[in-house]
Amino acid sequence: MVHAHTPGLPDRLATGRPIAGYNGFDPSGPSLHVGHLVPVFGLIQLQRHGCRPVVVVGGATGMIGDPSGTSSERNLLDRDTLAANVLSIRAQLEHFAGGALLVNNLDWLGEIGMLDFLRYVGKHFTIPYMLAKDSVQGRLERGLSFTEFSYMLLQAEDFRHLYRTHGVELQMGGADQWGNITAGLELIRRSESQTGGGSGEELAHALAYPLLLNASGEKFGKSAGGESVWLDPARTSPYAFYQFWLNTDDRDIASYLRWFTLLSQEEIEVIEAEAAAQPETRRAQRLLALDITTQVHGPAAAERAVAVSRAAFGEEPVRDPAVLEAMYEELPHVELGPEDLAGGALRLAVASGLFSSTGEARRLIAQGGFSMNDERVSAPDAPVPEPIGGRWLLLRAGRRRVMVARVRRA
Known part of the structure; x- marks a missing residue:
C-alpha cells in the first residue's frame, strides 16, 4: 500500500510516538468518487494505529487546479460553485472523520497577500527545482500556465502551516502527488532551519500511495461503462455503488479487501483461500461490496442494496413492497x-x-x-x-x- 516514502519515516514510526498526518482533497467536483477512498482509508488506517489524521479541504487550492496527472489546463471554477463543492465534500469527509481534524486551506492561504507569498514561500524555491517535478515536466510541451505552475507552492505552504500550527509531521497522497508533497518538505527544511528548528528531513515526512490499477491495467475508479462511481447517493445510488464492488474481478479481490476494508490480514487470507476454492460463490465480492457500501452509505442503505441485488438476479422470491419500490x-x-x-x-x-x-x-x-x-x-x-x-x-x-x-x- 506504499509507493514511496521519505527515508526517515520508518524510524520515526518505530519510535512509537503518535504522528499527525494529513491528506488534501480539492473540491474540483461536487462529490468525491471511489478513487478518493484510497486516501480516505489511508487516514483511517493512520487513526487505527493511534495517530492523528488531518483532512484538508482545498478551498484555496481548488481555485487553481492541480496540474498533476492532467494533460491540459483545468477549467477554473467560479467562487459560488467552488463554495458549494467545498460544503458537499466536507460533509462527505465528515462521515469518515471520526476524531480527525478537518480544515479548509482557504482559511490560511486566503489571508496571504501576493507580496508576502512571494517573499516567504516563493523565495525558498528555484525555477530549476520546480521545473524538475514530474507534474511540470509532463505539461511543458503542451503548455502550463503560471497559475498551475504555482500550485506546488500552495500545497507546500499547506504542509508548513499544518506543521507549525498543528504539529503535522506527515503528508500523504497519491503517487502523482509526490513532487508537490516533497516541495512541502523542502519548504519546511529551508524555513525551519533558519529559525533553529533543525533539518526538514528530520522534522517532516512523506508517504505516497501507488496508483491503483485493476487486473486489466486500467485505473481504478470507473464502472464497466466508463462512468465515475460517486460517493454522493444522488449521483451513484447505493445499489449501483454496491454493484460496482460486487462486479470486482477475481484477480482484484484480495487487493481491494486490503485497501478498502478493515479486516485483519488473517481474515483476508481465509477469504482468499475460500475464493480460490469456490470462486463461483463470489463470497469475497459480496463481503467486500457489503462492507464498503455500509461504510459509505450506512447499514440500512447497504442492506437495501443487497436485497435489491438478490431480487434482481432471482436469488429469492420478492414479497416485500419496500424492496420492490427500491x-x-x-x-x-x-x-x-x-x-x-x-x-x-x-x-x-x-x-x-x-x-x-x-x-x-x-x-x-x-x-x-x-x-x-x-x-x-x-x-x-x-x-x-x-x-x-x-x-x-x-x-x-x-x-x-x-x-x-x-x-x-x-
Missing part, C-alpha cells in the same frame, strides 16, 4: 393501469415493454420463460397475480431481463 428506482420500470392487468399475461407482457413484439412475448410465454411476481406462466391468457402491496408487479423474461411495474390506483 427496485423500481434502480431497475427498468414502467407504470401500468388496472386495464393492463385485465387481459392476462400476454397483454401485460406487451404493455410492460419487456418484449420487442407481441410475437416474441407469445413465444417466450409458451416456452415458460415469462414470470409475474416470480410465478412462471405458460398460457397467454393466464391471470395476472394480485399486485404485491396492492401496486407492485415483478416481471421477468428469461434469466436476465427484469421489469418492475407500478400499478396506478384505480
